[in-house]
Amino acid sequence: MFNTLPGFREFYPQDCAKRDYIFAQWRKSAHRFAFVEFDPPVLESLELFTEKSGEEIKSQLFEFIDKGARAVSLRPEMTPSLARMVGAQANSLRKPVKWFCIGENYRYERQQKGRLRAFYQFNADILGEESLAADAEIIALLIESLRSFGLTENEFKLRLGDRDLWLLFLQNAGIPETHTTPALSVVDKIERMRPDAFFEMMQDALKGIDLDIPSLIEKIKNFVAIKTIEEMYSVFESGAFQEQAKKRIEQWKQLLNILSDMGVGSFVSPDLGIVRGLAYYTGFVFEAFQTVGTGRALAGGGRYNNLVKKLGYPDMPAVGFGMGDVTVSDLLELVGKQKSLDISPDICAIIIDESLRGEVVKTIFNLRREGINADYPFKPMQLGKQFKYADSLGAKHAVIFAPEEFSRGNVKVKDLKSGQESEIKLSEIATHIRG
RNA sequence: GUGGUAAUAGCUCAGUUGGUUAGAGCAUCGGAUUGUGAUUCCGAGGGUCGCCGGUUCAAGUCCGGUUUACCACCCCA
Helix, strand or coil, X not given: CCCCCCCXXXXXXXXXXXXXXXXXXXXXXXXXXXXXXXXXXXXXXXXXXXXXXXXXXXXXXXXXXXXXXXXXXXXXXXXHHHHHHHHHCCCCCCCCEEEEEEEEEECCCCCECCECCEEEEEXXXXXXXXXXXXXXXXXXXXXXXXXXXXXXXXXXEEEEEEHHHHXXXXXXXXXXXXXXXXXXXXHHHHHHCCCCXXXXXXHHHCCCCCCCHHHHHHHHHHHHCCCCHHHHHHHCCCCCCHHHHHHHHHHHHHHHHHHHHCCCHHHEEECCCCCCCCCCCCCEEEEEEECCCCCCEEEXXXXXXXXXXXXXXXXXXXXXXXXXXHHHHHHHHHCCCCCCCCCCCCEEEEECCHHHHHHHHHHHHHHHHCCCCEECCCCCCCHHHHHHHHHHHCCCEEEEECHHHHCCCEEEEEECCCCCEEEEEHHHHHHHHHC
């Protein structure tokens, strides 16, 4: 006997129906926003991923040497492949590029609930557009796709942060550029660590700076806690970066205005505690959290204006997000909003007399060719059994083939939900069902 | 990669201080009802008790190892 490999999932039909419901909503939302779908290969050259994230990433990759002696890896994320595909045609693509992708990603990690070695992710990105309209469009798509599952402000929130403002703050405080990335990566972790660890780790990140570290850390702590535009202004009341900061905060106001015009403002809260751990983010960054249960992160993203160029392609501003299927599905289950894609047949035939079997098969196949989802029993069965079978399929109608009605060229069609039954012409089954 | 807990039928689980042939519900299949299901009743099949070894007259139960899952770290693109 064989088992699945650790962290890999297999989908029985019922699980598939749940998963495909999620995919269908994602796809629908993306199409509403006029994003087009792309799909890169599952297996890529190892270098594509180490180029973006460094050699250390290898320990978390499904990587190996293939039979042609190539160092390859299953994709842990979509962004490098996206950058390559867009980059390769950068000059001929209409801007802005609005692309999305739904695909399985692989990470060689010890799994936990909600974190497997194989997981699907919905990614959406806008490339070639610097304006705030692109940031707003991406944030709104993230929110609207969660809303399409019936989720509301009671169940999730989006926290909006800003690495640009952080950089101005850190520079204003006298922290040299070499120390900003380590400092931000400590800020990113603050909510995941024990309260007393922050001082220690930040001290470590700021090592070698000739400043009053304890008071600096105190200032950083206060900055992390900022949740309003007013507080942002008050931090930059003086200092060399005052003017730049003011400009940036004006952009905050604009972005929030656009989001409120889009009708998603109630989901968004400014929160400078959100910085995202990755060094390549360059501007607004955001994370969506469920506000029920464990408060887990559902999706995250932000602006990454330098990444495409870093990977060796033309300079292109970009903003995007990723959302996993496992966390979304767990949340839907938790709040009782999980659904399945409806794939149940429209009709199932009921054969009262076996002499009609040939006619039944003919009719069923005509209906299938007309776009009706139809099934029929393969062998003689008692009538009660046939109805049970039709019911267990979830068929919406039973089409009853009986000698008496059939001699008039008719069948009975029974609505299995209401129990209502009517006799109709053989040729009118499809129209009757489409109702 | 580190530590803790667990593993019994397809699924959810029971199984006493170690003691005859390991149980239930759901699901599946068959029948009661030869022109009507979702909501009836009866019956059947299905288990190397994760795997390997040890202790014992005797192991689902105790001990060691191993694999897998869950939880907490690490990490989180």
